[in-house]
Amino acid sequence: MNTANSEKHVVAVFGGAVAGSELVKQLTAQGIHCVVFDQNILPHGKIEDGLPKWHSKQRDSEENHINERMNHPLVHFVPQCKLGRDIFFKEVMSWNFSAVVLATGAWKDRSLPVPEIDDYIGKGLYYQNPFVYWYNHKHEPAFTGTQFEIADNSIVIGGGLASLDVVKIIMIELVTAKLKERGMLVSLVEMNHGINKILAKHKLTLEELGIAGCTLYYRRRDEDMPLSHLAADTPEHIAKAKMTRQKILNNYQTKFLFRFEPCMAPVDKIVENGKLTGIIFRRTQADEKGCVEIAGSEVVIKSPVVISSIGSLPEHVEGISTSNSTFKIEDETSCRISGSANVFIVGNAVTGKGNIADSLHHAKQISAWMLQHFFPNQTPLTEEKISEIIRRATQLQVQKGYDGNYLNWAKLHTPIRLESMV
């Protein structure tokens, strides 16, 4: 790309986590200014608030990568500025950016398909995203967010990798609390190696600790769980993918001792005294293609807490077209938003894959496309326009108390780590 021209562009990037920061790295390397707006103080996204805190080494390493990409003279970071709350799409378009990129991830939990069940959020019903956020941050002395209850006999509804993390959190918390009652303090690092090993070491069983455990309910079979990215295009690949999925589930169950109920679809709720106290499931007949509910096969399962972990969707942004709860794009090569000339989308917000490598790869792919096909055909911005955009961004930075020194800001605002408290 012609550097003389590329220096005449300014791109607005919403979300500076894995996907956003990688796109920014590629664009700034070509001399393009990037104004990165993030809803949070730090742009660490699901690395900080999704990936459970036992992945502390991976979290620190990924956050260091994000920080390195963001610490560039052509990056103008605007913290705590959420698109659709603090700044609106119409206003963003009036700044006359060369392009706008959404790297906002998928933060909206898919609704549990049970009529009016969302009336019971916080009253027996939790969704995965706020639940894991709480788990990752609850140890911080300054934490003031919503508190969640860990209850024995909880129902978890899901089937993907994130739902396995949810059952793992519940089991670790239940066992940690019971061992603490007996004066035994076990670190999260040790817990992460397997509850089975800790119980064996102390010659204890879940039963002896008075724990029944939680249960993961999935509408299909273990072999259908979306737990691996293996290809399933030939009979051999299909057989291998099924075996891998079963092996992953089996490993988790062996180590974290939860129960698994396949072929159970949630269809109704049980409510007592204004609180959700259980779920009515219908059994299903499942195969490779999907599942059908079996009429008259309803099963009532009582539980103090139900956690839904059935997937995350991007949050709707006023002014940007959506279709089936996801952003509407022209094509997968450019990921340009339908009907727009210069609005693009990258990462988890469009791939739907909750995976670090996928978000990174996608940001590389789209930034390469933009550099090759989009910017060369864009009219360069005048020096005055560039200065005006950067002046506006600086004004917002000042409002947030950000002085432009990204690394200092990151150091100052990195939350207190659990490891530093043990």
Ligand SMILES: Cc1cc2nc3c(=O)[nH]c(=O)nc-3n(C[C@H](O)[C@H](O)[C@H](O)COP(=O)(O)OP(=O)(O)OC[C@H]3O[C@@H](n4cnc5c(N)ncnc54)[C@H](O)[C@@H]3O)c2cc1C
């Ligand atoms: C429980 C759990 C376990 C996981 N485990 C793994 C794992 O083991 N391995 C793995 O590879 N992946 C795992 N993932 C998934 C992985 O963390 C994510 O897929 C990946 O980090 C997504 O990166 P992203 O940049 O696309 O999106 P995000 O990390 O979601 O980043 C989006 C950014 O946009 C910002 N933002 C959102 N909305 C707005 C807005 N309106 N305005 C401004 N800013 C906004 C957010 O603050 C955030 O910084 C897990 C996820 C979860 C939830």
